[in-house]
Amino acid sequence: MRQKTSLPLLIAVLLACSVIFVFWLSDRLEPTNSHAAAQTETYQQLAAGPAVGKAPKVEGEGLDELARGKHVYKKANCIGCHKWHGGGGGSYGGAALSLRETILNREQIIEVVACGRPGTGMPAFHRKAYKGYDCFGMTWDELGEDKPPKPAKRLREPDLASVAAYVIEKVKGKGKMTKAQCTEFWGEGARECDRFK
Amino acid sequence: MTSETSTRNWPWIVAVAGAALLAFALFIENGELEGAVAQVTNERLLKTYKEPENWITHHGNYEAHRFSGLDSINRKNVKKLQVTGTMALGGIQAGGIWPHGGYEATPIVEDGYMYFPDGWGTVYKFDVRDGIPRLVWEYDPEIDRDWAGNVTCCGVNNRGVALWGDKVVSHVLDGRLLLLDKETGELVWERTVADPDKSETITPAPLVVKNLAITGIAGGEYGIRGWVAATDLITGEEIWRTYTIPAPGEPGHETWKDDHEAWKTGGGSTWVTGSYDAELNLIYWGVGNPGPDWDNAYRPGDNLYSASVIALDVTTGEIKWHYQYTPNDPFDYDATSEHILVDIGEKKMALHADRNGYIYALDRTNGAFIWATQFVKQLNWTKGLDPKTGRPLSYDPEKDVQPYEPGTAPTRENKVGKPCPGNMGGKNWPPMAYNPERKLVYIPVIESCNQLDLTAVNPGDHKHREWFTGGGPSQPQAITGSVTAVDIVTGKITAKEETTYPMLGGVLATAGDLVFVGYPEGAFVALDGKSLKELWRFETGAGLNAPPVTYEVDGKQYVAITAGLGGAWPKWFIDGTKGLEKVKPGAMLFIFALPSGRSWLPK
Numbered sequence: 001m002r003q004k005t006s007l008p009l010l011i012a013v014l015l016a017c018s019v020i021f022v023f024w025l026s027d028r029l030e031p032t033n034s035h036a037a038a039q040t041e042t043y044q045q046l047a048a049g050p051a052v053g054k055a056p057k058v059e060g061e062g063l064d065e066l067a068r069g070k071h072v073y074k075k076a077n078c079i080g081c082h083k084w085h086g087g088g089g090g091s092y093g094g095a096a097l098s099l100r101e102t103i104l105n106r107e108q109i110i111e112v113v114a115c116g117r118p119g120t121g122m123p124a125f126h127r128k129a130y131k132g133y134d135c136f137g138m139t140w141d142e143l144g145e146d147k148p149p150k151p152a153k154r155l156r157e158p159d160l161a162s163v164a165a166y167v168i169e170k171v172k173g174k175g176k177m178t179k180a181q182c183t184e185f186w187g188e189g190a191r192e193c194d195r196f197k
Numbered sequence: 198m199t200s201e202t203s204t205r206n207w208p209w210i211v212a213v214a215g216a217a218l219l220a221f222a223l224f225i226e227n228g229e230l231e232g233a234v235a236q237v238t239n240e241r242l243l244k245t246y247k248e249p250e251n252w253i254t255h256h257g258n259y260e261a262h263r264f265s266g267l268d269s270i271n272r273k274n275v276k277k278l279q280v281t282g283t284m285a286l287g288g289i290q291a292g293g294i295w296p297h298g299g300y301e302a303t304p305i306v307e308d309g310y311m312y313f314p315d316g317w318g319t320v321y322k323f324d325v326r327d328g329i330p331r332l333v334w335e336y337d338p339e340i341d342r343d344w345a346g347n348v349t350c351c352g353v354n355n356r357g358v359a360l361w362g363d364k365v366v367s368h369v370l371d372g373r374l375l376l377l378d379k380e381t382g383e384l385v386w387e388r389t390v391a392d393p394d395k396s397e398t399i400t401p402a403p404l405v406v407k408n409l410a411i412t413g414i415a416g417g418e419y420g421i422r423g424w425v426a427a428t429d430l431i432t433g434e435e436i437w438r439t440y441t442i443p444a445p446g447e448p449g450h451e452t453w454k455d456d457h458e459a460w461k462t463g464g465g466s467t468w469v470t471g472s473y474d475a476e477l478n479l480i481y482w483g484v485g486n487p488g489p490d491w492d493n494a495y496r497p498g499d500n501l502y503s504a505s506v507i508a509l510d511v512t513t514g515e516i517k518w519h520y521q522y523t524p525n526d527p528f529d530y531d532a533t534s535e536h537i538l539v540d541i542g543e544k545k546m547a548l549h550a551d552r553n554g555y556i557y558a559l560d561r562t563n564g565a566f567i568w569a570t571q572f573v574k575q576l577n578w579t580k581g582l583d584p585k586t587g588r589p590l591s592y593d594p595e596k597d598v599q600p601y602e603p604g605t606a607p608t609r610e611n612k613v614g615k616p617c618p619g620n621m622g623g624k625n626w627p628p629m630a631y632n633p634e635r636k637l638v639y640i641p642v643i644e645s646c647n648q649l650d651l652t653a654v655n656p657g658d659h660k661h662r663e664w665f666t667g668g669g670p671s672q673p674q675a676i677t678g679s680v681t682a683v684d685i686v687t688g689k690i691t692a693k694e695e696t697t698y699p700m701l702g703g704v705l706a707t708a709g710d711l712v713f714v715g716y717p718e719g720a721f722v723a724l725d726g727k728s729l730k731e732l733w734r735f736e737t738g739a740g741l742n743a744p745p746v747t748y749e750v751d752g753k754q755y756v757a758i759t760a761g762l763g764g765a766w767p768k769w770f771i772d773g774t775k776g777l778e779k780v781k782p783g784a785m786l787f788i789f790a791l792p793s794g795r796s797w798l799p800k
Contacts, residue, residue, distance in 0.1 A: 008208030015215030022219070080294045080768065083663065084347075090489070090666035092350060092418065092769035095652045121671060121772075145673075149772055152296055177660075191344045194394060195661045 058158040069166025070185070072159045076125060077152055084185050084192075086171035094121040099171045109164040111135070113155065116148025123151035126160065234380055235308055237360040239407050243475055249708075250749035252306045255357045255402040256628060257705075257746075260538035261472040263630035264706045265747045269754040270791060271709030275723045275733045278789050281328030281755065286784040287335075288315025288353070289761065293346020297782040298353035299763015300743045301626075303402065303703075304786075305360055306757070309750040312360070315784065316353035316763060317342060318369035322382060325757070326750050328790055334382030338369045345371040348396040348662050350418040351765035356470065356626075357402030359410065361430055366410050368399040374410060374428055386433050396421050396662050401470045406480065406511050409436060413467030417485040417531065420665030423465030425482050425507075427514060437514030441465030441484045441502050449501035449519075454597050457656035459496040462665060464488030465503045469533040469626050474545075474561060479508045479517060481538070481547055481561065485531035490620075492527075492667025494609050495654045497597035499524035504532045506549060508564065518564035522551045524592055525599040527606035528578060528649070529620035529670075536561075537631050537638060541686055548685060550629055550640045552622040553578070556683055557587060568688040572624070572681050574644050575617040578605040607651035607668060619647030620670050621770060627703035628744055630712065632726055637682045637691060639712050639729075641700030645676040647773065672773030680704065680714055680729055694729035698774050701766055703744030705756075715741025715758050717766070717777060721787065737787055740780040742766070753790055760785040 060071035073079070082088050086099035104112065115135035116124035126133045129148075130140040140147070155163070174181070179196035186192045237253055245251070245258040249266035257263040270278060288298045298316035305312045309326035310333065319337045323330040346353065349370065359366040364385060365377040372391030377384055390412045391397035396419030404411040409427045417423065423441040428434070442463035443449040453460045466485035473480045487503035489495055505521040523530045530552040537548040538561060547561035554573040559566060566587035578601045579589035591601045600606050607614035627641040651668040659665050678699035682692040698717050705713040710726035717740050723733040740762020747756045761784040762777075771778050 008212050012208050012211035012215050015212060015219050019215065019218050077294065077296065079347075087663075089664060090491070090652050090668045091664040092666075092669060092765060094669035094671050095650050096669075121669075150778065186343075191341065191394070192347065192662065 058156070058162070060162070065162050065165050066169055068159075069162040069164070070170070072155065072163040073166055075153060076155060076163070078163070081121065085177045085181065086167065087177070096121070099167050100174055102167075102172055106164050106168050109167055110160045113160050113163060118143050118146035118148055120148070122148060124148040125151050125153075125155040126157075127154045234363040236362050237307070238362070242405070251308065252304070252746045252748050253360055255303055255305070255359065255404070255470050256472065256535060259473040259475065261535045261628070262537060262633070262706075263628055263704065263744065264632060264708070266708045267747055267749055267754045268707065268709040269749070270707070270711065270747070270756065272711060272725055272732060274791055275709070275711055277791055277793075278723065278733050278735070278756065279792055280735070280787060281790045282325070282330050282788045284323065284330040284332075284786040286315060286321065286759070286761070286786060287319055288317050289782050289784045290317065290342060291346075292317070292342025292353065293344070293349060295346050295349065295353050295768070297763065298761070298784070299740070299782065300759040300761035300784060301352075301354045301356050301702075301764060302759050303357045303744045304746050304757055304759065305358055306746060306748040307360065311757065312358050312365055313759060314355040314358055314367055316355050316370070318355055318367070318371075320358055320365060320367050320375075320377060320382070322365075322379075323786070325755070325788060328753075328755060328788055330786055330788060336375075336377050336382045336384065338373065338375060338387070340369055340371045345393050345398055348393050348416065348419055349398050350415070350664075352763045352768070354400040354764060355402075356400060359403045359405040361405045361408075361410070364430070366403045366405055366430065368401070368403055368412065370398050370400065372397060372399055374403065374412060376430065376433075388428065388433055390426055390428065390435070394661065400468050404470050404473065404480065405430070406473050409511065411471065411480060411511075413469065413471070413482065415466050415468040417464040417466035417488055418490060418664055418666050419662065420462035420464070420488045420659045421466065422461055422463055423467050423484065425467050425509065425514070427511070439507075439509060439514040439516060441467060441507065443501065452499040452501040453496060454498035455496055462488050462659045463496065463500065463503065464490075466531070467533065469535055472536050472538050472547075473511065474538055477545075477562060478511055479561070480511045481506055481508055481536040483531070483533040483536065483549065485533045486526055486529045489654045489665050489667030490529040491607050491614075491649050491651050492609070492654045493525050493606070494598045495667065497525070500526065504530055506532060506536060506547070506559070506564075508561065520557075520559055520564040520566070520587075522549075522555070522557065523553050523589065525597070527599060527601065527608075527614070528553070528616050530623070534624060534626055535628050537629065539631060539633070539685060541636070546685070548631070548638055550624040550638070552618070552620075552624065554618045554623045555582060556638070556640065558685065558688065570683060570688045570690065572640050572683060572690065573618050573642060574679075575646055577617045577646075578602055607649040609651065609653050612651045612668075614649040614651070615646060616649065617646035618643065619645035619672070619676065619773075620649060621645065621647070621699075621765070625701070627700055627742070630704045630706035631685075632706045632710075634708065634710075635726060636684060636686050637726070638685055639704045639706055640681045640683065641702065641704050641714060642679040642681050643676060643699035644679055644695070645699065645773065646674055647672050647676070670769070672770055674773070675775070676770070676773035680712065680724060682729055692727070692729040694724055694731070698777055699766075701742040701764065705745045705747060707747055713745045713747070713756060715743065715745060715760070717742055717762060717774075718780060721745070721758055735789070737785070739783045739785050740767075756789045758787050760787060
C-alpha cells in the first residue's frame with residue numbers, strides 16, 4: 001500500500017531547501033565597482049591641452065594675439081575678481097579695479113599683472129616678480145606685510161603681453177556691456193548672454 | 198489508532214515549521230532580495246533615536262542634534278581608531294570662476310549603504326557594510342558647470358542628499374531638485390526650483406518632511422530676493438514658496454525704507470538646511486545677509502527678514518514668527534546656519550550660533566529671547582546684547598542706517614571697517630552638535646577679525662549674474678579657530694580648544710562622549726566631550742571641510758568623513774590663514790573603525 005505521508009514529506013523537504021537557498025542567495029548579492037568611467041572624464045579634462053605630450057610655449061598657441069590674451073584672461077582667473085567684462089567692483093575678492101575705466105597703458109598693465117599691487121589682493125603673476133624681474137624697484141623682503149598674493153597660475157612674458165593687449169583693445173574704455181561683447185567672450189548661444197537684449 | 202495518527206502527522210508539523218522558517222528567513226534577509234527595499238518613512242524620521250546604527254537625515258535628526266547614540270567607540274578606546282577603507286571620488290572639475298570643486302557633504306547611511314553628492318551634484322551610493330567602500334551606483338546630473346559656477350560666490354558645494362521612501366532626493370547647484378531610485382540610481386524625475394539666470398543656486402541638502410522636500414537657495418552676494426520652497430515629492434508640484442524679503446504690502450516691508458525698491462535685490466538667502474518640530478508643525482530656517490552686503494546706506498531700515506530666523510508652518514509656508522539677530526546688517530553676518538532644538542524642562546528652545554559671534558537661545562514656540570553668549574574671543578561690533586530682547590546694544594533706534602560701534606562697519610563717510618568677528622564669522626555654515634547627556638553644544642568657531650572696504654552702490658547698479666556686494670573684504674590679520682563648548686542650561690562657555698586654523702567643516706557628538714571634527718589642514722580629530730582635549734588624530738593629508746558621521750553595521754561602529762578643500766576660503770580668504778594655501782584640492786572618502794572586536798552576528 002502506498003504511504004499517505006509522501007506529500008507532506010515532500011513539502012517539508014522543499015521548504016527546508018528554500019530556507020537554505022535564501023541564506024545562500026543573500027551572500028551572493030554583491031555590488032560591482034564601476035568607477036572607471038567617471039575618473040576617465042576627470043583625467044581627460046585635467047589633461048586638456050596639445051595632444052602631443054609637449055607644454056605650449058604660449059597660452060593659446062596658434063591663435064592671434066587678442067584671442068590668446070582672452071585665453072589668458074580666462075585661464076589666469078582674472079574673471080574671479082575683475083569679472084568677465086573687466087568692470088571689477090565688489091566681490092569676496094575685494095573691490096577689484098575696473099579695467100574698463102583704467103587709465104593704465106599697455107606697459108603699466110604688464111607691470112601690474114607681473115608684479116601685482118602690494119598691499120592689495122592683486123597677485124603677482126610673474127614667477128620671478130621682485131626676485132629678478134624688476135617690480136617697482138623693490139625686493140621681495142622690502143615688501144614686508146604688503147607682499148602680493150601668489151596666483152593660482154603663473155604667466156610667462158608672452159602671456160603677460162597678450163593679456164595686456166587684450167585688455168587694451170577689448171576692455172579699456174569700452175563703456176557698458178553689450179550682448180555682442182558677451183557673445184564674443186562666452187561664445188554664440190551661451191546662456192550667460194541671454195539677459196542682454 | 199494513536200500510533201498511526203502520530204506517524205501520519207509529523208511531516209505536516211515539519212512542513213508548517215519549514216514554512217515558518219522560510220518566512221523568517223525572507224523577513225531578515227529582506228533588505229538584500231530584489232523587490233524588498235527599505236522605506237524611509239515619516240515615522241522613522243521622527244524617531245531616529247530608535248536606529249542609532251543609521252544616519253538617515255542630514256543633521257542626524259530633525260532637531261539638528263548631530264548626536265549619535267553609538268558608544269562602542271568612546272574616550273577609552275578612540276586612540277585605537279584606524280582607517281578601514283578609503284575611496285577617491287569625482288567632482289573636482291573646474292567651472293565658472295572656480296578652479297576646482299570640494300566636499301562639504303554630510304553622508305547619509307542606512308543599513309550599511311552610504312549616500313552623498315559631490316559639489317557638482319553627482320550622487321554616489323556606496324556599500325560600506327564591511328568598512329571598505331564599494332560603489333553601487335552614481336548618478337551624474339550633467340550640470341553646465343560654467344553657467345552655474347559663474348554665479349556661485351562660495352565654492353562648488355552640495356551639502357548632502359535626503360532619503361524619502363525608497364528614493365533619494367537631491368539638489369543640483371544649477372537649481373534642480375532630483376528624485377532618484379534608491380536601488381538603481383536612475384532618475385525618476387527632476388524639476389527646476391531655482392534659476393541661475395537670476396543668480397540663484399542651490400547648495401544645501403533638501404529637508405524631507407512627510408511628502409515635502411524643502412529647498413533653500415544661495416545668492417546673497419548677487420542681489421537675489423531669497424526664498425524657501427516646498428515641493429510635493431509625490432506629484433512633483435511646488436506647494437508653497439515663501440520669500441524672505443517682503444514685498445510692498447507684506448508684513449516686514451516697512452523695514453525697507455529706501456525709495457528705489459532695494460527689496461527686489463534684498464538678499465535673504467537660505468542656504469543651510471533647517472530643522473523641524475513635528476508637534477508645532479514648524480520648520481526653523483536661517484536667513485542670510487541683506488544685499489548689498491556692506492553698503493547698508495543703500496537699504497535703510499532693519500531689512501527684515503535678513504540676518505534672522507523664520508519659523509514657517511511646514512504645511513502652508515506661512516511665517517509664524519521671526520527673530521532678527523543683526524538688524525540692517527553692514528557686516529555680511531548671514532544667520533543661515535542651523536537651529537538646534539532642545540527641551541530643557543518646560544522650555545522649548547532653538548539654539549543658534551550666529552555669524553555675529555553670539556550663540557542665542559530662543560523660545561521656539563514664539564521666538565522670545567531666552568539668553569545669548571559671546572562664543573568668540575574677539576567681538577567689537579556691539580557693546581553687548583540687551584539682556585531682555587537680545588538686540589545689539591549698539592543698535593541705534595534713532596537711525597535707519599546702523600553704524601554699530603565706530604570703525605567696525607564700513608560707511609559711506611569712512612569707507613573702511615574692521616569688525617570682529619570678520620564677515621565669515623564667528624561661525625559659518627559648519628554645523629555644531631549637541632550632547633544631550635552633558636547638555637553641551639560644541640561650536641566650530643572661526644576666531645577672526647577682518648577688514649571691509651566699501652564701494653557705494655547706486656540705484657540701477659544691479660545687474661543679473663553680477664556680484665552685488667557694495668565692496669569687499671580683506672584679511673590683514675591671522676584668522677584662527679576653536680571648538681567651543683557651551684552649557685545650554687547656564688549659557689556659559691565650559692571649554693575652548695583653540696586651533697591653528699578656522700573650523701570650516703562641522704562637528705559630530707557621540708554617546709561615547711566624543712566630539713569628532715575635521716581640520717582644514719588635514720587632521721581628523723576626536724576630542725574629549727567634557728574637556729575638549731584631543732584624544733585621537735589621523736592626518737588625512739586632505740583638506741577637511743565637511744561634517745563627519747558615525748554609524749554601525751553588524752554591531753561594528755564606523756566613523757566617516759568626505760574630504761576635499763573647497764568653498765569660499767581657499768579662493769577669497771586664504772591670506773588670513775598662511776599655510777592653508779599649501780593644501781591641494783582633492784576628493785576622498787575616509788572610513789574608520791576600531792581594530793578589534795569581530796561582530797558575533799553572521800554577515
